[in-house]
Amino acid sequence: MAVDMRLPAVRKQVPSFSEAQEKHLVVPGDVITTDVGFMRGHGTYMDEEKLTASVAGEVERVNKLICVQPLKTRFNGEVGDVVVGRITEVQLKRWKVETNSRLDSVLLLSSVNLPGGELRRRSVEDELTMRDYLQEGDLISAEVQSVFSDGALSLHTRSLKYGKLGQGVLVQVSPSLVKRQKTHFHNLMCGASIILGNNGYIWLYPTPGQQDEEAGGYYTSLEPISLADREVISRLRNCILALAAHKVLLYDTSVLYCYESSKPHKIKNILKPEVMEEIVMETRQRLLEQVG
Amino acid sequence: MATVQICEAEKVYIMHGVRDDLRIDGRACDDYRHMEVETDVVSNTDGSARVKMGDTDILVGIKAEMGRPRPLIPDEGYLEFFVDCSANATPEFEGRGGEELGSEISSTLYKMFQNRSSLDLRALCIVPREHCWVLYVDVLLLQCDGNLLDATSIAVKAALFSTRIPKVHVSEDDEGGKELEISDDPYDCMRLQVEDVPCIVTLSKIGHRHVVDATLQEAACSMASLIIAVTHKGNVTCVRKVGGGSLDPESIFEMTETGKRVGKALHAPLMKLLQEEEVLGKRRQKVGFLG
Numbered sequence: 405m406a407v408d409m410r411l412p413a414v415r416k417q418v419p420s421f422s423e424a425q426e427k428h429l430v431v432p433g434d435v436i437t438t439d440v441g442f443m444r445g446h447g448t449y450m451d452e453e454k455l456t457a458s459v460a461g462e463v464e465r466v467n468k469l470i471c472v473q474p475l476k477t478r479f480n481g482e483v484g485d486v487v488v489g490r491i492t493e494v495q496l497k498r499w500k501v502e503t504n505s506r507l508d509s510v511l512l513l514s515s516v517n518l519p520g521g522e523l524r525r526r527s528v529e530d531e532l533t534m535r536d537y538l539q540e541g542d543l544i545s546a547e548v549q550s551v552f553s554d555g556a557l558s559l560h561t562r563s564l565k566y567g568k569l570g571q572g573v574l575v576q577v578s579p580s581l582v583k584r585q586k587t588h589f590h591n592l593m594c595g596a597s598i599i600l601g602n603n604g605y606i607w608l609y610p611t612p613g614q615q616d617e618e619a620g621g622y623y624t625s626l627e628p629i630s631l632a633d634r635e636v637i638s639r640l641r642n643c644i645l646a647l648a649a650h651k652v653l654l655y656d657t658s659v660l661y662c663y664e665s666s667k668p669h670k671i672k673n674i675l676k677p678e679v680m681e682e683i684v685m686e687t688r689q690r691l692l693e694q695v696g
Numbered sequence: 697m698a699t700v701q702i703c704e705a706e707k708v709y710i711m712h713g714v715r716d717d718l719r720i721d722g723r724a725c726d727d728y729r730h731m732e733v734e735t736d737v738v739s740n741t742d743g744s745a746r747v748k749m750g751d752t753d754i755l756v757g758i759k760a761e762m763g764r765p766r767p768l769i770p771d772e773g774y775l776e777f778f779v780d781c782s783a784n785a786t787p788e789f790e791g792r793g794g795e796e797l798g799s800e801i802s803s804t805l806y807k808m809f810q811n812r813s814s815l816d817l818r819a820l821c822i823v824p825r826e827h828c829w830v831l832y833v834d835v836l837l838l839q840c841d842g843n844l845l846d847a848t849s850i851a852v853k854a855a856l857f858s859t860r861i862p863k864v865h866v867s868e869d870d871e872g873g874k875e876l877e878i879s880d881d882p883y884d885c886m887r888l889q890v891e892d893v894p895c896i897v898t899l900s901k902i903g904h905r906h907v908v909d910a911t912l913q914e915a916a917c918s919m920a921s922l923i924i925a926v927t928h929k930g931n932v933t934c935v936r937k938v939g940g941g942s943l944d945p946e947s948i949f950e951m952t953e954t955g956k957r958v959g960k961a962l963h964a965p966l967m968k969l970l971q972e973e974e975v976l977g978k979r980r981q982k983v984g985f986l987g
Contacts, residue, residue: 405724405726405727405728405908405957405958405961406724406727406728407728407731407958407961407962407965408728408730408731408965409731409732409733409965409966409969410730410731410732410733410969411732411733411734411969411972411973411980411983412732412733412734412748412983413983414981414983490701490703492701540701541701541702541703541704542703543703543705543706569705570705571705571706571708571709572705572706572709573706573709573720574706624704624705626704626705626708628712628715629709629712631716631718634712634713634716634718635718635722637720638713638718638719638720638721638722639722641720641721641722642721642722670722671718671721671722672721672722672723672724672727674722675721675729675730676730677730
C-alpha cells in the first residue's frame, strides 16, 4: 500500500516555450482595443466604444474580426465535430445526449444506423425498442450534424466508426485543449485506441480486432481485457490528465510522446506533481523539436 | 450522495481491473491517491485545514467557544460537528440537496469521537460543572470525487492539530465567585493532543475484492462499503456499513484487517507532514485557495 501526503506547492511560472510572438491573453473586463474599426466577435463586448473581453483567454484576430478564445469553456459545437457523449434520456424518436455543451444534444432515431442495413425504414417497432439500442448512461461517439438556433446540437452516428462505446475509460478535459484535426480516431502505436472528442471527452479503449458488422455496433463485448492492455490504457489516461493539467494541446502525437516519456515511471506515480512536470516538460521539448 | 452515471461496459471494465489489482488510474487496491494537506488556511478560526485527495477537496475550520459542560460529564468539554455541502461541489447539493449526506458524515464523526481514547476531552474543561471549551468543527465540502469520509477525517485531525485555544486563568474573588481571564497573548495557548485521533478508512467492495479510496466511478460499481475508524495504534473506534448491498461475514473480517493495516499506515505520514509544516512556520508561503 502507498500513502503519499505532502504540502501543496505554490504553482510555479512554467517557462514558456512560446514562439517568437507573445500570445495576447486577456481576462474579463480587459480592453482589447479602443480602435472602432474592428468587428465584435465571440467572447467580447462593446463597453463605451471600447472592445472589451468577456472571457479569459487568447485574443484571435481574423482580418477585422476580433474574438477571444476562452481557456476554460463549455463545448461550442460546430458541424462536423466528433463528440463523445453520454445518453441522459430516451424520448419519443430521440435520445438526449450530454456532451459538455450548454444544452443537452439530441440524437434522432432517424440519424442512427440500426442493425440490418443502412437504408431501412424506421418502423414503430424501432421506436418502441429504442432503449434496447441505447439506454441511459450509455456512452456514444457521434458527429455533429447541425446546430440549432439556441446552440443545442443535433448529432448523427450514420457511419460505422460512430456508435455505442464498449469497455474503456472516459477522461474529461477542457474542450479547448483538444486540437482540431482531420481525424479524431487514432490507433496509437502503444497498443490502445483513442477517440479525442472535440467536446473534451476522450475515450480510451483497447484496439479492436476485426469488426463484425452484423450487429451494427450495438453489441458490446463484456469479455475481460488483458492486463497488458489495461496497463497501456491506465498509463494513457494519467498522461492525458498530466498534459491537461499543464495545458498542453491534445492530439495523437502529444499523447504518444507523453506516453513514451512516462515510461520510466510507475503508472500510479504519473499524477504526482513533480513527475507530471518532468514528463510534460520532456513532451513539450520533443514536440518543439519536431516542429522546428 | 454525489454520484456519476456510468454504463454497464465501463462498470465491467472497472470491476475486471479491480480483480487484476490494477485500477483505472494505475493504483493497486490498497493505494491512496496523492494527497495535499495544509493547515491554518482560514485566519478567523482557531484551527483549520484543507485536504485535497485527487479532486476531492475539503476544508475544515474549528472555532473554540466557551460553554457549559454536559450535566452527565461535568469535567469534560465537547465537540460539535457540522458538515456543509457546498453547491459548488455538485449541483445536486443545491438547496437542501446536501443535507442528507452532511448529516451522515457528521453522525459518523460524532461516533468516531465518542469513545474516550480518541481525544482527551478533559483538557477542554475549565471549571468543572461551569465552564468548558466547546469546539465547533465545521466541515465544508468544496469538491467531491469520492472518498469524502477519509478526506474529512484527515482534515479534522489536521485541523485539531493546528487548533490553538487561549489559556484561561481562573481566579477566585473574596465571595467565592470565580473570575475567568482569557489570555490575549496569541502565543499563550493550549494545544490538543491529537496522536490518538482516528482516521477513517472506507473500503468499497467491488466484485470479490475491496478497494480503499474509491473514486466516484469506482463507488458507482460498489454495492456496499465498510467505514472503519482506526487510530495510529491500530485500534478500531468505529465501524459502519453503508450502501444497499450486503457483505458476508468473511469479507467483513478481511476488510477490517485491511482497514486496520491501511489506517495504521495513514497516521505516520500525516503527523510527519504536520510537524514539518509547523517547523517551517511562517517562512513557508501559504498556498491557500488560489495556488
